[in-house]
Amino acid sequence: SHLHSFPRTAKRPERLSAALSFQEPGAFRVKSLGELLRALAVFRLCSYPALVNNCGKLMSVARALVGRRLFSLMLRPTVYAQFVAGEDEGEISQSMQKMSSLGLRPMLAVPIEEDLGATSGEKTYDENLEAMLECVRMSHSNAWSKEPMMQLKMTALLSPELCVKLTTLIGQRTLNLNLLVRALDGEPIQFPGLNESEVAHFLCGLQRLNKIAEASINKVRVLVDAEYTYVNPALSLVTMAMMKKFNQDGVWIWNTYQCYLKESRSLLLEALRVSNDEGFGLGVKLVRGAYMDKERKLAEKEGRPDPVHRCWEDTNDSYNGSLDVMLEAVSQKPERYRIIVATHNEDSVRRAARRMEELGMDNDGGAVCFGQLLGMCDHVSLTLAKEGYAVYKSVPYGSVEDTLPYLVRRAQENQTVLQGIRKERELLRRELHRRLGLRRRWCRANGQNASQVGPLNN
Ligand SMILES: Cc1cc2nc3c(=O)[nH]c(=O)nc-3n(C[C@H](O)[C@H](O)[C@H](O)COP(=O)(O)OP(=O)(O)OC[C@H]3O[C@@H](n4cnc5c(N)ncnc54)[C@H](O)[C@@H]3O)c2cc1C
Ligand SMILES: *[C@@H]1O[C@H](CO)[C@@H](O)[C@H](O)[C@H]1NC(C)=O
Ligand SMILES: *[C@@H]1O[C@H](CO)[C@@H](O)[C@H](O)[C@H]1NC(C)=O
Ligand SMILES: *[C@@H]1O[C@H](CO)[C@@H](O)[C@H](O)[C@H]1NC(C)=O
Ligand SMILES: *[C@@H]1O[C@H](CO)[C@@H](O)[C@H](O)[C@H]1NC(C)=O
Numbered sequence: 350s351h352l353h354s355f356p357r358t359a360k361r362p363e364r365l366s367a368a369l370s371f372q373e374p375g376a377f378r379v380k381s382l383g384e385l386l387r388a389l390a391v392f393r394l395c396s397y398p399a400l401v402n403n404c405g406k407l408m409s410v411a412r413a414l415v416g417r418r419l420f421s422l423m424l425r426p427t428v429y430a431q432f433v434a435g436e437d438e439g440e441i442s443q444s445m446q447k448m449s450s451l452g453l454r455p456m457l458a459v460p461i462e463e464d465l466g467a468t469s470g471e472k473t474y475d476e477n478l479e480a481m482l483e484c485v486r487m488s489h490s491n492a493w494s495k496e497p498m499m500q501l502k503m504t505a506l507l508s509p510e511l512c513v514k515l516t517t518l519i520g521q522r523t524l525n526l527n528l529l530v531r532a533l534d535g536e537p538i539q540f541p542g543l544n545e546s547e548v549a550h551f552l553c554g555l556q557r558l559n560k561i562a563e564a565s566i567n568k569v570r571v572l573v574d575a576e577y578t579y580v581n582p583a584l585s586l587v588t589m590a591m592m593k594k595f596n597q598d599g600v601w602i603w604n605t606y607q608c609y610l611k612e613s614r615s616l617l618l619e620a621l622r623v624s625n626d627e628g629f630g631l632g633v634k635l636v637r638g639a640y641m642d643k644e645r646k647l648a649e650k651e652g653r654p655d656p657v658h659r660c661w662e663d664t665n666d667s668y669n670g671s672l673d674v675m676l677e678a679v680s681q682k683p684e685r686y687r688i689i690v691a692t693h694n695e696d697s698v699r700r701a702a703r704r705m706e707e708l709g710m711d712n713d714g715g716a717v718c719f720g721q722l723l724g725m726c727d728h729v730s731l732t733l734a735k736e737g738y739a740v741y742k743s744v745p746y747g748s749v750e751d752t753l754p755y756l757v758r759r760a761q762e763n764q765t766v767l768q769g770i771r772k773e774r775e776l777l778r779r780e781l782h783r784r785l786g787l788r789r790r791w792c793r794a795n796g797q798n799a800s801q802v803g804p805l806n807n
Pocket of ligand 2: 397402642
């Protein structure tokens with residue numbers, strides 16, 4: 350595609366700001382008419398609060414009414430096609446090739462949503478392991494992207510109940526990094542505070558994680574997702590142990606930091622300190638965080654202080670601060686530190702680009718990259734790719750049935766993200782009008798003359 354062949358020029362700040370203004374509907378020129386219409390329709394649906402806030406319930410009712418098969422058939426060409434890559438390797442492969450032709454790199458994710466209460470036996474976790482190993486294989490065996498990445502949800506391999514218990518043990522300082530590294534190596538460690546069956550499950554879980562890491566090292570970067578605060582300390586400690594074992598030469602295991610948490614800054618600084626003291630590579634996925642409502646409700650119910658920042662502006666400041674800390678670290682030791690700026694926020698993206706420029710970092714040097722979710726804010730991703738940055742799209746795949754909880758969460762993650770989507774809708778609409786030859790009329794209605802809409806020409 351023509352998006353590849355843009356000349357890479359040295360950018361002055363004003364050129365950078367202009368290039369990343371994200372005002373150009375031209376980013377959507379690569380979409381088919383059907384895709385434009387679908388995106389518009391799906392985002393339109395996502396703009397009705399009543400629909401979105403009850404979509405979990407509505408979907409169950411619809412499924413009960415029309416039956417599973419028909420429900421699948423209805424969802425497939427619409428919401429599913431917007432946010433999910435497909436079900437089998439053939440389908441996924443098609444989406445991925447298209448994506449990589451646009452200069453975007455896929456980051457596959459097996460959307461397994463586990464939460465407390467869903468008690469599964471070792472067999473389920475072993476099946477999840479197989480699915481993840483398959484994901485590792487798909488990520489590197491197809492030439493979809495340079496430096497492939499994938500996401501890993503740790504609670505799909507280690508029960509959330511155990512993670513909760515581990516989190517309390519970490520609070521009492523009875524667990525440490527070296528103990529976990531030895532367990533990853535296969536030593537039958539006795540963990541203080543856990544009973545026999547819990548130890549057995551923990552060791553199995555660590556072996557599953559070890560298998561995934563061994564399969565990915567030197568091939569695929571594995572980004573461990575952050576989840577709820579009642580499990581995150583456990584996830585982070587285990588991830589750190591994996592980093593210590595596998596990030597000796599190269600950054601293969603990454604952790605996620607959620608800037609909506611009040612403690613996120615100190616968690617990140619602590620991680621930098623440990624990685625420095627212990628001498629292993631630290632990869633950071635920096636996000637704002639996806640579970641705000643539930644975190645707040647839970648804190649309120651348990652009478653704890655809210656772990657999430659008071660308002661969006663505070664989260665925004667927190668994101669900016671952590672971004673700065675990481676970019677600084679990366680610019681000093683690019684072989685040791687890596688960051689993916691995982692956000693749809695145009696300000697954050699511009700801010701990261703400007704800092705990279707100031708620190709003299711290459712757009713595609715590999716130490717800094719960007720990430721957005723499939724089907725969301727394509728105008729941001731496509732513009733970044735056009736400007737030569739490394740951009741990953743988080744790509745969930747699986748059957749309609751398996752991806753449903755993920756889809757519900759996507760639709761509910763509304764709030765400020767919707768502002769981004771509102772703009773995306775506007776750009777989509779403009780591109781649609783251009784296609785339908787209504788451009789002149791649109792310009793008149795919006796009080797602009799055609800020459801001001803430059804990028805739309807040709
Ligand atoms: C590649 C990728 C990987 C991801 N992995 C994870 C992950 O592992 N774990 C995870 O939790 N999320 C993850 N996310 C989701 C991410 O957290 C959301 O996409 C993100 O929260 C949306 O924020 P934004 O920066 O895109 O948008 P913005 O629109 O700038 O911000 C919206 C976010 O701000 C925060 N916010 C909104 N209102 C308030 C308020 N009143 N007070 C405080 N904070 C507020 C919330 O976090 C909200 O989601 C991932 C996203 C991407 C793109
Ligand atoms: C977003 O979700 C919250 C709770 O889930 C709800 O209160 C709010 O009205 C929603 N906003 C929009 C624009 O859908
Ligand atoms: C270990 O503890 C869990 C709950 O924490 C309990 O369900 C299980 O029965 C216990 N197992 C043994 C062998 O005591
Ligand atoms: C959010 O933070 C950025 C810095 O990253 C800043 O430029 C921007 O003004 C902030 N936005 C708001 C609304 O405070
Ligand atoms: C972002 O954070 C850096 C470092 O903490 C700070 O110097 C800068 O002023 C912040 N920018 C904005 C716009 O808040």
